Amino acid sequence: MKYITTIENKEYECEILNDKQVSLNGKVINVDFGSINGQIVYSLLIDGRSHEAYVYNDDEQWQVLLRGRQYNVSVEDDREKRLRSSSSAASGSEEYNLKSPMPGLVVAIPVNDGDTVVKGQVLLVLESMKMQNELKSPRDGVVSRIKVKPGDKVEQKQSMLVVS
Secondary structure, three states: OEEEEEEOOEEEEEEEEEOOEEEEOOEEEEEEEEEOOOOOEEEEEEOOEEEEEEEEEOOOOEEEEEOOEEEEEEEEEHHHHHHHHHOOOOOOOOOEEEEOOOOEEEEEOOOOOOOEEOOOOEEEEEEEOOEEEEEEOOOOEEEEEEOOOOOOEEOOOOEEEEEO
């Protein structure tokens, strides 16, 4: 079965060929992907190159933190995509809740309530496992609610701020 994966408004056609290979937009890629000790930390080998990622599902979409950057990922099979496309398009006015991809400590919030932000702008800096991760806005909008402050400890999936 083919899956349509959307990352930052770009669609990728994925097909799992077997345990060690996937097709990404028609290109076969060798992969090895597995959880480390049953945690949300995953080891990912792509064509022999090693990566570490934090991956979790927040009921709306997948959250992936890779190399200090958070990606919001949606995955749907061909059938789901066709059904969604045939229904009326959703308005772009939905709120985006920035949720913590892992437990950590809020280090900095370089935005304020009411600030206009652009896609890719840093919304919050989160420290976890001695690494500081810049969590960026996936779209243009306005910061409508900041729910944490620097120094706060947050849990995985905890909503930290909202962009309208």
